[in-house]
Amino acid sequence: MKRYFIILAVLLTGCTKQLTQTNPNQQTAQTFWKTATDAVDGVNSVYGSLMLDGSYMRFTHVVLNTRGDDATSNSPWDQIYNCGKFALNVDGFAASAPFTAYYQGVFRANQVIESVPPIVMDTALKNRVLGQAYFLRGLYYFHLADIYQNVPMPLTIAQSSSDYYARQVSQDTVWMQVISDFTKAATLLPVSYADVTGLDANQFGRATKGAALAYLGKTLLFTKQYAAAAAQFQAVINLGVYSLVPNYHDNFTEQDENNPESIFEVQFSRSVGGTTQGWGPGDPQSNWAKYEARAITFGPRNFAYCDVQPTKALYYEFLQEPTAANQVDPRLYATMFYNTPTMKVYGQSFQATFGVADSEVFCRKYENDGFVASEFVWQFASGINSRLMRYADVLLMYAECLNEEGNTAQAYPYIQQVRARVGLADLATVKPNLTQAQMRDQIAHERFLEFGLEGKRFDDIRRWGWLQDPTKLAWLQARDPEFKTYTTGREYMPIPLAEIEANPGVIQNKGW
Structure with missing residues (x-):
């Protein structure tokens, strides 16, 4: 399986001394963003990054679940087995797959945010398209800050070689951007799509005002801005x-x-879609299916691969x-x-x-x-x-x-x-x-x-703050032995090695 990182999306345009020819049968950024249909198709592609293997098709579930005391793993695949044991290798699939998926989503969202405003189209529809792009960019950066801590934060499409290497910024800076994106999204998105007219009318699954407010509140909660977070939850x-x-x-x-x-x-x-499993992380093909692989990955022994199981601690607490x-x-x-x-x-x-x-x-x-x-x-x-x-x-x-x-x-x-x-x-x-x-x-x-x-x-x-509290950490270790291998700094995932090697503006997280 090929691995692509944030740097790849722009490196493809970084070669020099090439003969530039236009394929009349292939759309480009210059020929695509012209109509309302292009705008809707463009934002649809941003949702596509939610369905990659590194995202919610499979591995985001692995990363988010196995590290808690409600799930454990005895998988024969080390990338799942070691995830909850805080023992991943920095060049492994578990570290790279979510990172790649989220940045693909960011790249696509940035294109929508830059390219849709000049399109002559219905203003209400344009606002909904932009609102979805801001929401999804906020969601992808939420995951990046939450899982990887200090990360690059490109907000525009690279225009020259100087833009290729987005420098790492602090987690607080990313949280501020996430808050900004969700705030913008909440002002642009409808409560539902049942009462709108246009290409997106009556469509389930699109981001709404409630989704933007809820995630805005969650981000404020994660940054301990409790009064502001409460206001957003009350609004929902x-x-x-x-x-x-x-x-x-x-x-x-x-x-x-x-x-x-x-x-x-x-x-x-x-x-919906084709029947070929779309593992990604490259551009989707017309024959890709819209399946998810969590069920067979997490399902019970004899009926699925049983790579992830609940802990007995969760069972007994019930x-x-x-x-x-x-x-x-x-x-x-x-x-x-x-x-x-x-x-x-x-x-x-x-x-x-x-x-x-x-x-x-x-x-x-x-x-x-x-x-x-x-x-x-x-x-x-x-x-x-x-x-x-x-x-x-x-x-x-x-x-x-x-x-x-x-x-x-x-x-x-x-x-x-x-x-x-x-x-x-x-x-x-x-x-x-x-x-x-x-x-x-x-x-x-x-x-x-x-x-x-x-x-x-x-x-x-x-x-x-339980990982920094000796009493709470000992309690976690007693109910979930995987926490015995936790060391300071490994509450965040490692930045993929390939990204560090390619981007001089990125350093590895502490503890890795």
Whole structure:
């Protein structure tokens, strides 16, 4: 598999003393950006980077999940096995694949942002196109800052050789740009596409005002600007278009996609596009499928590759609090396959398949259980959308901001909305008058169960400072032995070696 890095997109134009000829059958930047259709097609390509192997097709899930204490790996592939053990090699696929995918998205977003404004077209449609480009650029830079820390930040298309090597900037500088991009996007995007006219009317999956506000709030939360973050989350709530779906498991199947709880999700499909697996990272071909490969990568042993599994820590934490009806938290059943007499795995008895004494647990979220005999039937061809931002996350992030601002009592109702969906007792009744510190721990517990295996836990661990707290780190190591190999600096992924070798303006992260 070829590897491309940020530098490649511009190096292709960096040769000198060449005969320049124009292929009349191939579009160029000079001939393409002319019409409203070009503008929409251009922004559509920016979404395409969400579907690469390094992005949400597969490896972003690996990177975001395995490093938390809710997931572990015994994969035979070292690029997955070592990811959660903070032991990657700097020139490996795990380090390079997400980096490449995100910068491809940035490059495409920059083209839209530069090239669409001069096009003569409907102003409202133009604003929506630009809003989506700002949102997606913000999302890609959010991942780059969150995963790689200090990174190059090109915001324009290279015009000369002096622009080829974008210098590394601080994480704080990238966060500022992310905040700017999401802020612009929120002013340009509609609440939904149901009431717009034009080429994008009634289309699901496009970025909305709610998505931009939610991610703006998340970025402000990650940078500890709690009051400002709370205002954005309150704005999402006030839109009045989002709600929790009654069945928690509906958030992770192909049958209830783009539901009222989903604020932004990556659109995968088994029926759109071609049938050739589009591993990337090069330009997509017309025969590329729109599949995702998380299901077969994370799925249970005998039914998938089982490269990633839930931890027993996640399993046992689900058992800490039964529902008000004294039943097991239903999110456990939706999150993982585990040993119980009634558990079915792809239609087969868990105990008959794995044995009555087996204590293993396996991923169930985002699996096609109940719709196919095993993931091997479809191979790397699942059509389940990745829900990147759910309304439940907005509610719990809002509650966290309220608590951090000293309004602990006001946080209870927003936490309870998430608990009530799965039948848990009123938190204000079972744990009244929590202190701010106690509420922090409670929110951490609520987030662990609500978002287990959704790639949010390690971000939470890092931003809460647990890795620098000896007591918290020891607690993490006791419940997830992979944390025993953590060393200072490895809370961020390594900058790919090829990027460092190609770009003199980039140095490696500390600890690598």
